[in-house]
Amino acid sequence: MSFIDITGLKKAFGPVTVVHDFDLGIEKGEFVSFLGPSGCGKTTILRMIAGFEAASAGRIAIDGREVTRLPPAKRDVGMVFQSYALFPNMTVGENIAFGLRIAKKSAAEIRERVAEMLAIIKLPDLADRYPWQLSGGQQQRVALARAIAVRPQVLLLDEPLSALDAKIRVSLREEIRALQRDLGITTIFVTHDQEEALSMSDRIVVMNEGRAAQVGTPFEVYTWPKNRFVASFVGTLNLLDGVVVDEGRLTLDGREVTVGRGLAGRRAGETVTVALRPEAVTLGATATGLPGTVEAVSFLGAVVRVKVRLDTQVVTLDAFNQTTQRPPEPGTAVRLVFGAEDLLVLGEG
């Protein structure tokens, strides 16, 4: 059994079911992200784990102990909110000490732990400030310190970086990840930002309409999306219509290409959706590639994004900008080159 074990979890608000039969096992020390568009039920699942929302059905166990019906205070779960939720009447030090005071730790222990936490979040001199005197990034660090000061078994973060500036967001996500590794605390991180999920997580749960669309490592989820939803939500992607020829080949706009896998069990003549990452395609000079015409070029700095028209379909590709080679002009005839493994045949749903 996993450290966090969620089975058959369901949540309905009146007639509307927002979480359907959700199963997930999380190992001790793992960093798992829930990634999905707004309204897909990420927060609701997190709140059921924290105990703020009652499950309509199903079971949640942490470290072998069922917590499904326990109040939040008894679950040993720390929570970080998007809005920081620091206590405005307390200083930074008092905020961090709150959970320890509730747990009736000795004054010496509290003092020591608060100092330790302030050092961890790199704000050692701000113990006597009030929350309103801090920047958003600092407030969120304090909220993090407050949550982990009591050494909970599980740390839950609900879009903790969404309210922050882009720069701080990136630096703070690295800090959170490093801190989580050091402490070895089992963590669930909710986000709608795929870059955040991909860069931080051990595993990602891609969510769609209250269900887990795919669970896997960032590499797996990005490289082998299970279905159209995951493919289009995680990263940018070409979605092309192909017609099956046999188990190893299909045609794109009438041209035959080789496919590594995924066509087993498909009928010849059936139309399937194939996904192709822009960075997997290169412009080749050889006569072997798929012929097309450059339609548009956008220069993005390190990367040049080129749109190439086959016949009825358009393929977008990303090439690194190279000093020795100018980007192609629109109207140029080109050949598209990609590996048989890069063509992903997508399942339905």
Added chain:
Amino acid sequence: MKRSTLGSWISVAIGAVYFLLPLIATFEFSLRLKRGVYSFEAYRIVLTDPSFQASFLYSVVLALATIVVGAVIVVPTAYWVRLKLPKMRPVVEFVTLLPLVVPAIVIVFGHLRMYNSQSILPLTDSSFGTDLLLTFGYVTLSLPYMYRSVDTALAAIDVATLTEAAESLGASRTATLTRVIFPNIRAGLLSGAFLTFAIVIGEFTFASLLNRPAFGPYLQLVGANRAYEPAALAIIAFVVTWASLGLIQVFGAARKGSK
């Protein structure tokens, strides 16, 4: 623009005259107890009158009791309504406004009917019981002010998220209320408290009909029998009320400064 500035100055002046003139006249009159000279003799007489001291002290104690009972009832109620029953808020608000609509004399007759010596709970039988009844009556009277102040203060903080943050750190509902919610609505609670104080100190109807030695009936008694002392008392009552209002301003400003 000049015109409208002039217009507003005129209306301010009219307002000031309307409010201040009687006050100044009363003050001037209160100084004329001694023939031919201005003196504070009327104030001296009033302040040294044992009945004044006793009734004022009685009303202060009652005001404090009213504030404590009111806060203990209103804060958890307003908190709970905001947290769990947001749809009930208009209903609760309407109920708390009722004391402004129902005249005090009606409320006190209701009390007398409910709690007289023939009733199940004969509070009016003992003077302590009557004091209790009076306190609860005052709690009702101050409800609109207390509830409003507390509810406004609650609106300024994110009650739901702060509660969840506290609970996830292991705090019980009581600990959340006393350590997180109470301190964060202190300013609102204080302004409710000062308004309550001002109301209770000058209240006449309840105290008179329940026959308790409060400051309101004392004011009335002196007013009916003396010439200069009532004017002095009126000024004293004004000062007390204004001091309360001033303290609301002070605490309100202190809170804004810290925001």
